[in-house]
Amino acid sequence: MANFPEDLSYSKDHEWLRLDGDRATIGITDHAQRQLGDVVYVELPKEGERFDADEPFGSVESVKAVSEVCLPVAGTVLTVNASLTEEPEQINTDPYGDGWLLTIQVSGSTNALLTAAQYEEYLREGTSD
Known part of the structure; x- marks a missing residue:
């Protein structure tokens, strides 16, 4: 089962965002990395x-x-994250870290982003690819 940290926001394109004031860290969700392999x-x-x-803004190749x-x-x-050049598998082993x-x-605006519960419901509805 994929995990969805509560302190993050999520997009319907399977990216996560950790907001800290007007700065944000971005990655792909556990669900997305599982789908990619x-x-x-x-x-x-x-x-x-x-x-x-x-x-x-970029691509992930699996x-x-x-x-x-x-x-x-x-x-x-x-x-x-320059370390992904040498160790792209970090996306699989620690997608939120x-x-x-x-x-x-x-x-x-960050208003269009989903909470963890909303993202989980979005996946459960089967509207994601």
């Missing part, structure tokens, strides 16, 4: 790049597929 490569943006909400990753809120990239993707300066 073994992650073998991660492509991340450059620091300083700006993205709109729901805009793709033995099964390559999936775009979208920013759940608008913002500017502050840092990327060492497997984080990037941090951003938030410049948009």
